[in-house]
Amino acid sequence: MAKVNPIRRAEIGREKRARTRAQLIAAANSLFARQAVESVTVDDVVKEAGVAKGTFYVHFDSLEAVTAAVAEELVHSFDELLQPGRVSLAEPALRIAFGCCSFIDKALNDPRWASVVARLAAVAPKGGEMARRRLFEDLQQFSKALPDDGVSAELKLEIVVGIMLQILRALGEGRLSSLDRDAAIGAMLRAIGLNAQEAKSVLVRLPAAPMLESSSRSSTK
Amino acid sequence: MAKVNPIRRAEIGREKRARTRAQLIAAANSLFARQAVESVTVDDVVKEAGVAKGTFYVHFDSLEAVTAAVAEELVHSFDELLQPGRVSLAEPALRIAFGCCSFIDKALNDPRWASVVARLAAVAPKGGEMARRRLFEDLQQFSKALPDDGVSAELKLEIVVGIMLQILRALGEGRLSSLDRDAAIGAMLRAIGLNAQEAKSVLVRLPAAPMLESSSRSSTK
DNA sequence: GTTCATATTGACAAAATAGTCGAGTTGACT
């Protein structure tokens, strides 16, 4: 008289499923740390994840899908790390500096992460869209409170993003390993219109960066 | 009684060969403007070039080889455009600004070029090595003549490169099409340690940028 | 119009990659 609760059944399924899905995402993440996103194949991913080919297609339609999932996970977990500190900062310059600072700290702590983010940023602009938009809004506010320097907020956005991504790339490739975080943020602040003194004042008022978890997989809710 | 000069023969061969090789390079260049470098196949290239598959392998060992050739051609032709103006500039800040200025002008004039350069920069770091080294030397000189701001020349290099590549990417993707060149250079100069006034002074002393040829293939010596 | 060194061609075999599906495994529940 087997009477099994089908709802419970589905639950069990979902758990197992989530585990395997996470394995696949982690595998893709590892591969992106080593090689160009476009050069990764489905076979590479399943081999790295230690699952069968068919399993991949149960979870994702294509490589783009898993790539997007990797990007989303990265954005989401970084965001989670960032938002608590951000909300308490009223001044746009502080928010911008804080965000960049966290970015650099994380990259210094985990060059592998830096590599992956740098590579994905070039390929999956969708993923970082939200972060980009937030930064842009901060920059608009920031610009309004500044004597006009002829640099549009759009250009400032590209400048900040450009500097950050290049630093990520450099750290990911082993260059710049003794990077002075404050120097980098200072340069960035001057680029977007602060003078040396103002930049320094922002830096000293920066709250301690959020603590970072160590390198690898850990945030699977 | 056929007596043919074998030296002349070889000459003819070399000419034809060079033409086809240039076709292949131009085809790869076109493709790189449209899609990720790693996603281009040999078949794509030969189809775009209008030659047979076998011909490709007569000229190049692999896709990497033709990619390197595209990068080299880009670097070489941009360098040719740049060097004449550069040598007359004694001040490092001027040389740096002049280089960046030419870069941006070219990108504004030819977004396709901007796309290709941005893509190749991420993939073929070998190609731009020389340009990178020159910029680094200028930055070292530049830093020496400046009160120490705690920003190493290495970091300055990454900052300048990061800003320039991001602007290229943005222009290549159609963002930022109304870019104010001087604003961008000004921001870059402030990032590497000049104050607003000094940056402006550099900008007004900048010689006219080298004239640019229009978009497409023309420099086949 | 013949010659011939060189370049070009495209059909082909081999390798890599994508995507499918029937068979098999799992594990909480009874």
Add this chain to the structure above:
DNA sequence: AGTCAACTCGACTATTTTGTCAATATGAAC
């Protein structure tokens, strides 16, 4: 110990891509 819904497996076919090579085309010189 048996049940079963959901997951996983991996061999298989289809497609794409690579790299080769014997045959053919080219064209200036004679």
